[in-house]
Amino acid sequence: MRSAKLVEPKKIMLYENDPNPNVGLNEVLIRVKAVGICGTDIHVWHGERADVTLPRIMGHEFSGTVEKSSKNFQKGEKVVVDPVVSCGVCVSCKRGYPNLCSTVKCLGVQVEGAFCELIAVPENKVYRFPESLNWVQASMVEPYSIASEVIFRGVPVAGEKALVFGAGPIGLGILEGLKLRGLSVMVADLVESRLKKASELGADRIVNGEKEDLAQAVKVWTGEFGLDFAVDAVGNPKIMESAIEMAAPGGRIVVLGFNPTFAQVPELFLVRKELKIMGTRMNCNRFPEVIEWFREEKVHPDAVLSAVYPLEDVQKAFEHIASDPQNTLKVVVTL
Ligand SMILES: [Zn+2]
Ligand SMILES: [Zn+2]
Known part of the structure; x- marks a missing residue:
């Protein structure tokens, strides 16, 4: 599959033949369609995050389709993914706070993310989104x-x-x-x-x-x-x-x-x-509420969209933000 990896600060390289991810038990394989760039990604891109090892596929704000049917999802369904990675068994997880998990991670930060064609994610972090939304809008469910x-x-x-x-x-x-x-x-x-x-x-x-x-x-x-x-x-x-x-x-x-x-x-x-x-840290099971905000058009993701780039130009997308951070809001990369 194609992927884009941060190989050193401020340098993202494209790979044409990265191996497809393994799909674990209770995981769903997603074909990525749109990935937003967030302030965290910019910090990572600048090499300012000590908890990030390189090379790294960044990207935690994304939408896509289910690539292969799973227990609860059919191939082709349009989905978004909550990027909070939690263990499920520690005290915080058991109390219902996956975002406070003792080993909490975020997709695209401490583990591989979505600037690539395919990603395997836990099924319980996957949410369907309304047909009325396009890929770019859906990628903005996470920041909301x-x-x-x-x-x-x-x-x-x-x-x-x-x-x-x-x-x-x-x-x-x-x-x-x-x-x-x-x-x-x-x-x-x-x-x-x-x-x-x-x-x-x-x-x-x-x-x-x-x-x-x-x-x-x-x-x-x-x-x-x-x-x-x-x-x-x-x-x-x-x-x-x-x-x-x-x-x-x-x-x-x-x-x-x-x-x-x-x-x-x-x-x-x-x-x-x-x-x-x-x-507040990331989000604690807030996707259902936000998807309702989007479904009912109560929020306006298009208003915060500054630019869209194809995956080939992901480096340019980051440079766009870095060159004018004050006047740039959300930049999204599409596949
Ligand atoms: Zn973010
Ligand atoms: Zn945990």
């Missing part, structure tokens, strides 16, 4: 599952005021999810084109942190009460610190970055306002 996880964990309530830091594909997905729950949402970023997109997707207030004092804007917008809900979709400890300062009594702050830098968290602020700070 990150947004769904943030919302599930943070328990936003209709009428609350939320701030999403960062208007990349994940931040914009969180914005859409929060609007579905009936919140007023402010989005902060430093890039005008991203803020414009946030407006189009229903942000009630946008703030360019380079042109406007964000703390002051939050004060005015919330009538001095503060933020009920804040999400750091950038992954910057300074953002968590300012979210804590701007939070309302009873506020919740959700973080999802992988930044190892310490943040200063004053205990007094947490106690005085009874704040909750929550981490």
Whole structure:
């Protein structure tokens, strides 16, 4: 089969005759049709992830068809795959948190992913998607599952005021999810084109942190009460610190970055306002909800799509993002 492997930082090579994957017990063989590139892939491409060994077939946001009938799927069915790889037997897995598995991995990061023609995946991670979706749209179910996880964990309530830091594909997905729950949402970023997109997707207030004092804007917008809900979709400890300062009594702050830098968290602020700070990691069985969002056209994956490249040009697809990361949202590779 054809595959694309990261062989050294910033260098992806195409292989024409890679062996087809072995299909294990309870696995399904998928013919890949579209694969999105995510921020994690860009970090891997730059060689910034110590947990990734090379060569590596990246790609964890993908759609495809069932190549060979299995217990629960027929050949030709259109599917998406939850990329969280878990052992199924550790304490976290048994408690129902595969994303917190003691040996958790993500397809395309610590194990081979989807920039290739065929991939074998556990049957219980495979989901059918509606006929109305095209391959590229379906590949975006996974990034929206990150947004769904943030919302599930943070328990936003209709009428609350939320701030999403960062208007990349994940931040914009969180914005859409929060609007579905009936919140007023402010989005902060430093890039005008991203803020414009946030407006189009229903942000009630946008703030360019380079042109406007964000703390002051939050004060005015919330009538001095503060933020009920804040999400750091950038992954910057300074953002968590300012979210804590701007939070309302009873506020919740959700973080999802992988930044190892310490943040200063004053205990007094947490106690005085009874704040909750929550981490979210990948997604915990959120695909069914997100597929419903897509089926009912409640979210707008096309709005975050910046470009589509064929597999032959996967290197160009990564260079496209790396050359203009600020103005590029989702780039998808098709097979
Ligand atoms: Zn991703
Ligand atoms: Zn486990």
